[in-house]
Amino acid sequence: MSNKYYVWFLVALALSFSASAAQKAAPVADHGAAGYVVGELLVKFKPQSDTAVQGSFMAELNARGHKALSRSRVHKIFLPQGADAQAMAALYAADPRIEYAQPNYIYRTMVTVPDDIDYGKLWGLKNTGQTLASPVYGSNNPGIAGYDMNAEAAWDLLTDCRSVVVAVVDTGVNYTHDDLVANMWDGGITYPNHGYDFVDTDNDPIPSDGESHGTHVAGTIAAVGNNAAGTTGVCWQAEIMSVRVLGAGGSGTTDDIAQGVDFAVAQGAKVINMSLGGGSFDHTFSDAIADARTAGVVVVVAAGNGGADGMSDNNDVTPQYPCSYTHDNIICVAALDQSYALASFSNYGATSVDVGAPGVNVQSSIAGVTTTDNFSAGWTLGGNWAVSGADYWCSSASSLVNPSDYCEQLGGYYAPNANDAAYKAFDLSAAGVLGAGVSAYVDYYMDVTDSLSFGIKSTGGDPFSGGTTVRINSDQSSEVVLGAVVAYDLTQSGCLTANCSLGVRLVSDASNHSYGARVYGFEINKTISGADTYALYNGTSMATPHAAGLAAMVWSYNPAYTYADVVSSVKNSGDAVAALYGKSSSGRAVDAYKALQYIQAPTGVTAVVLP
Amino acid sequence: MEGRVRFPLLISLALLVSVIIGCGSGSGSGGGSSTISTIAVSWIANGESGVNSAGGGYKVYHSTTSGFSVSGAGFVDVPYVSGPIAPTTTNLSLATGTHYIKVVAYSALNPSGSPASTQIAVTVP
Numbered sequence: 001m002s003n004k005y006y007v008w009f010l011v012a013l014a015l016s017f018s019a020s021a022a023q024k025a026a027p028v029a030d031h032g033a034a035g036y037v038v039g040e041l042l043v044k045f046k047p048q049s050d051t052a053v054q055g056s057f058m059a060e061l062n063a064r065g066h067k068a069l070s071r072s073r074v075h076k077i078f079l080p081q082g083a084d085a086q087a088m089a090a091l092y093a094a095d096p097r098i099e100y101a102q103p104n105y106i107y108r109t110m111v112t113v114p115d116d117i118d119y120g121k122l123w124g125l126k127n128t129g130q131t132l133a134s135p136v137y138g139s140n141n142p143g144i145a146g147y148d149m150n151a152e153a154a155w156d157l158l159t160d161c162r163s164v165v166v167a168v169v170d171t172g173v174n175y176t177h178d179d180l181v182a183n184m185w186d187g188g189i190t191y192p193n194h195g196y197d198f199v200d201t202d203n204d205p206i207p208s209d210g211e212s213h214g215t216h217v218a219g220t221i222a223a224v225g226n227n228a229a230g231t232t233g234v235c236w237q238a239e240i241m242s243v244r245v246l247g248a249g250g251s252g253t254t255d256d257i258a259q260g261v262d263f264a265v266a267q268g269a270k271v272i273n274m275s276l277g278g279g280s281f282d283h284t285f286s287d288a289i290a291d292a293r294t295a296g297v298v299v300v301v302a303a304g305n306g307g308a309d310g311m312s313d314n315n316d317v318t319p320q321y322p323c324s325y326t327h328d329n330i331i332c333v334a335a336l337d338q339s340y341a342l343a344s345f346s347n348y349g350a351t352s353v354d355v356g357a358p359g360v361n362v363q364s365s366i367a368g369v370t371t372t373d374n375f376s377a378g379w380t381l382g383g384n385w386a387v388s389g390a391d392y393w394c395s396s397a398s399s400l401v402n403p404s405d406y407c408e409q410l411g412g413y414y415a416p417n418a419n420d421a422a423y424k425a426f427d428l429s430a431a432g433v434l435g436a437g438v439s440a441y442v443d444y445y446m447d448v449t450d451s452l453s454f455g456i457k458s459t460g461g462d463p464f465s466g467g468t469t470v471r472i473n474s475d476q477s478s479e480v481v482l483g484a485v486v487a488y489d490l491t492q493s494g495c496l497t498a499n500c501s502l503g504v505r506l507v508s509d510a511s512n513h514s515y516g517a518r519v520y521g522f523e524i525n526k527t528i529s530g531a532d533t534y535a536l537y538n539g540t541s542m543a544t545p546h547a548a549g550l551a552a553m554v555w556s557y558n559p560a561y562t563y564a565d566v567v568s569s570v571k572n573s574g575d576a577v578a579a580l581y582g583k584s585s586s587g588r589a590v591d592a593y594k595a596l597q598y599i600q601a602p603t604g605v606t607a608v609v610l611p
Numbered sequence: 612m613e614g615r616v617r618f619p620l621l622i623s624l625a626l627l628v629s630v631i632i633g634c635g636s637g638s639g640s641g642g643g644s645s646t647i648s649t650i651a652v653s654w655i656a657n658g659e660s661g662v663n664s665a666g667g668g669y670k671v672y673h674s675t676t677s678g679f680s681v682s683g684a685g686f687v688d689v690p691y692v693s694g695p696i697a698p699t700t701t702n703l704s705l706a707t708g709t710h711y712i713k714v715v716a717y718s719a720l721n722p723s724g725s726p727a728s729t730q731i732a733v734t735v736p
Contacts, residue, residue: 157720560658599662599725602669602714604655607733609648610702 036103041077041085042069043092044099049073057097061088076104112155114226114236116179118534122231123338124358124546125151132338136536137360143338147589149358149546151234154553154592159225161235161552163559166221166271167264168545169257170214171250172197172207173242174367176434177215178532179223179230185241187267195242196263198256200492205244209437209489210525212366213250214242216537217275219365220545221552230534231363234549234592235556241269246276248437249487258288265295270555270563273548275302275541277320286325293329296563298555300548302540303334304347308483312342315349324352329563331551331570334580335359335543336589341579346540348583354571356580356589359543366535368433368528373424374398375522380462383420383506393443393518400519402506407518414450414516416508423503425460426524428496435527436495438502439487445480445515446473450508452517454486460499467501468493478514547590554595565600573598645707648735653700654728657716663696666719671701672727673712681713681727709734 041061045054054075058066062080069076079088085103092101113119113126123130127148135141165185175184175194184194195205207214218240225236245260246252257276264272272292289299304320306312315324315332323332335346336356342348343360375387375398386404390397394407402420405411428436438456446452450473457467472486473479490500504519547570554569555561561569573595574588581587652671661667668690672681691697703712712731717724 558659558661560656560660560663562658565658597661597718597721599659599716599718599721600657601726602654602657602716602728605652605712605714605728605731606654607650607652607703607710607712607731609733609735610651 036085036105038084039079039081040104041079041088041101042104043075043077043101045073045075045097046099047073049097053097057095073099112152112159114155114232115228116223116225116230116232117228118231118363121363123148124362125149125232125234127338132361132363132536134536135361137337137343137538139344140337140339140341141361144340147338147340149234149550149589150591150593154596155236157593157596158553158557159236161222161238161549161556164271164552164555165239165241165267165269166273166548166552167195167241167243167267167269168214168218168221169243169245169260169264169272169274170217170276171209171211171246172205172214172244173218173240174207174215174365174434174527174531175242176206176529176531177219177365177367178530179227179365180215180218180240182224182227183222183233183235183238183240185239187241191267193242194240195244196260197244198260198263199244199247199252205242206434207244207367207527208435208491209248209487210367210370210435210527211246211248211250211437212368212370212525212535213246213275213541214244215367216362216364216535217273217541217545218242219534220362220542221273221549223365230365230532234546235552238549238552241267248489249439249485252276254282254284258284261285261288261292261299265292265297270297271548271551272297272299273545274299274322275539275544277302277304277323279318279320281319282321285322286327289322289325289327289330293327293563297329298331298551298563298566299327299329300331300333300544300551302544303332303349303353305539305541306345306347310345312345313347315347315352319352320347323347324349329567331355331547331567333357333540333544333547334584335538335540336577336579340577340589342583343538345538346543348580350582351585353584355547355574355584355586356577357543357546359540359546360538361536362538362542363534363536364542366531366533367435368526368531369533370526371524373522373524375400379422379424380503381422383418384415385420385422385504385506388518394520396520398520400504400522402516406516411515413513414506414508416510416513418506418508421455421462421464421503421505423455423463423501425499425501427498428490428500428524428526429498432529433496433526434529436490437487437525438490438523439485439525440522441520442472442484442486442517443482443520444473444484444517446478446517447508447512447514448475448478449512450506450514451475453505453507454488455501455503455505456488456490456493456495457501458493458495458497458499460501463501463503464505469505478512550590550592550595553592557596568600569595569598647704647706650703650705650710650733650735651700652703652712652714654714656696656699657725659716659718661718661720662716663691664718665691666722667691668697668717669699670715670717670724671703671712672715673703673705673710675708675710677711677732678730679711679713681715705733705735707735
């Protein structure tokens with residue numbers, strides 16, 4: 001690239017001057033930040049200026065040399081040391097010997113735009129004021145042009161982040177996905193599947209439960225850029241390490257997460273993305289992040305999505321971890337919408353949250369396909385199980401309920417001495433299905449001596465006869481629970497068959513009944529080999545990888561940086577945003593170009609009087 | 612637009628000029644007891660590739676006023692020349708008294724440079 005070329009010439013000049021000030025150096029192009037070549041002047045002589053006149057003109061300028069262009073009467077004049085072409089052009093503008101004098105201007109290619117098909121949807125990288133179709137976040141769509149990470153200007157400088165391995169500590173990554181496969185970490189013979197799975201304790205972090213969360217996060221960091229397919233990550237080329245610590249339903253535990261962080265650090269990741277969180281201080285987790293800090297690893301985490309009510313919470317008041325840990329290798333990220341307002345769900349915190357990044361209507365890769373089942377076909381409905389439309393207690397269009405009047409305002413209790421099962425068989429045997437999971441929401445009012453259970457059976461029929469039964473409600477106390485997530489890894493259950501039967505069962509005794517149960521949002525998620533599917537997601541989970549990808553860019557651009565330098569650049573270089581003022585420590589939204597341009601204040605200055 | 616990236620001769624001239632004019636005069640006419648001493652200033656190398664390549668370097672600012680602003684203050688330019696990093700030392704010629712020093716790092720992409728370092732003080736006897 002031209003920079004090396006410039007360095008070579010400046011070195012030659014510096015050496016020649018240190019040798020002897022009297023020596024003349026060869027003419028050198030100074031391609032400084034001026035927009036024109038400082039020491040070169042273009043002059044067009046008038047027709048009547050013969051060679052003698054031209055010669056005396058150039059002598060007057062103390063020219064070190066000149067070159068005639070193929071354009072008639074236009075010459076490039078090499079100005080003496082320290083002369084500035086723009087100043088000279090102004091000085092000689094009215095000289096009668098010439099038609100004009102001008103600097104030799106510098107022209108560049110236009111900013112770098114990748115050819116990925118879905119690039120136009122990536123408002124977070126380039127906000128043109130585009131409207132996202134079928135949005136998952138309705139406000140400020142379209143947003144405001146220019147409110148983005150300024151990625152195109154940054155890509156002028158760097159697109160390849162492969163020198164900085166980024167670990168996605170999450171639900172696993174579909175590393176066979178069309179738009180990720182080329183950007184996965186090479187774990188060699190030991191880790192041929194680009195990471196490790198602490199949930200299943202095996203060497204394969206592919207989402208065996210069909211969970212797309214980690215795949216979507218990975219795509220925001222590093223979907224292959226400029227491959228005429230899908231989206232592009234903040235980095236066009238990258239090394240993504242997949243560390244699976246979250247299982248079906250997107251939940252995981254301290255032991256798996258801490259070991260996942262340890263694994264990433266031990267295997268050479270320099271940036272860890274953790275789009276996850278919880279509300280309890282956790283010594284083990286905190287220590288794992290401290291150890292990552294000792295190893296010089298940057299940890300980028302999500303601020304949280306407002307808890308149970310999905311409305312922004314203040315992490316400075318109700319801590320969310322790991323965001324609220326104080327280790328200085330952590331960057332905690334809030335979510336911004338397309339007009340750079342704080343997303344309605346995004347947590348914030350003047351001390352605990354550091355920066356904002358795009359986090360709504362984010363298009364990225366998913367693990368495969370998701371099929372929603374609305375209970376309208378193929379279900380065996382035993383006992384009092386029924387399908388209900390929306391009603392007083394049920395906002396979704398279709399729910400599986402017991403008793404049948406559950407959704408009605410004056411719906412009654414479930415029947416005594418019930419043993420009611422509702423089930424359906426699904427074909428999960430297709431070639432290319434690398435994993436599958438079922439997830440659903442359940443609302444229930446159950447007496448402690450009665451049970452609500454989920455059933456899984458790989459050979460079809462009633463899953464509660466010869467299958468696996470998992471109790472949903474507590475056997476310790478009577479409960480009312482709304483919005484419980486039930487999710488199961490069907491691969492681990494051996495159910496990737498042609499007749500994987502899934503269902504729910506309500507069993508009641510003779511006494512003390514309650515209002516029953518409602519199942520809705522029933523989905524089968526499949527991880528597909530070579531998937532080429534994408535979806536819009538919202539969340540601080542989506543904002544976090546924008547910042548993690550930027551951390552990788554900054555560190556690739558400045559290999560001599562420490563983790564503290566990277567954290568400082570990402571936090572301090574961004575664009576001041578009103579919505580983040582007082583809601584984050586920096587008050588800024590990440591800006592990729594500014595982060596690459598950013599320079600830390602020098603440190604360790606000393607001055608000694610020499611004897 | 613500061614034409615900051617100049618040939619080293621100009622930088623050397625600037626150094627000479629600033630030493631003579633901007634960075635302490637030391638003319639002892641009139642019976643003053645002031646003398647000029649050499650101050651060795653050093654700092655930790657910045658990690659940016661831009662600072663440590665063509666068009667990059669440091670400016671060492673000095674003033675006799677504590678808390679001075681770098682804009683308008685006298686400085687010595689310490690540009691990148693060759694090798695892995697830009698120089699991290701320079702000498703100032705300063706007169707008797709207390710002087711305050713700040714260092715700024717710059718690059719071709721960022722000619723106005725970094726925030727200033729923390730100020731340090733040096734007393735010249």
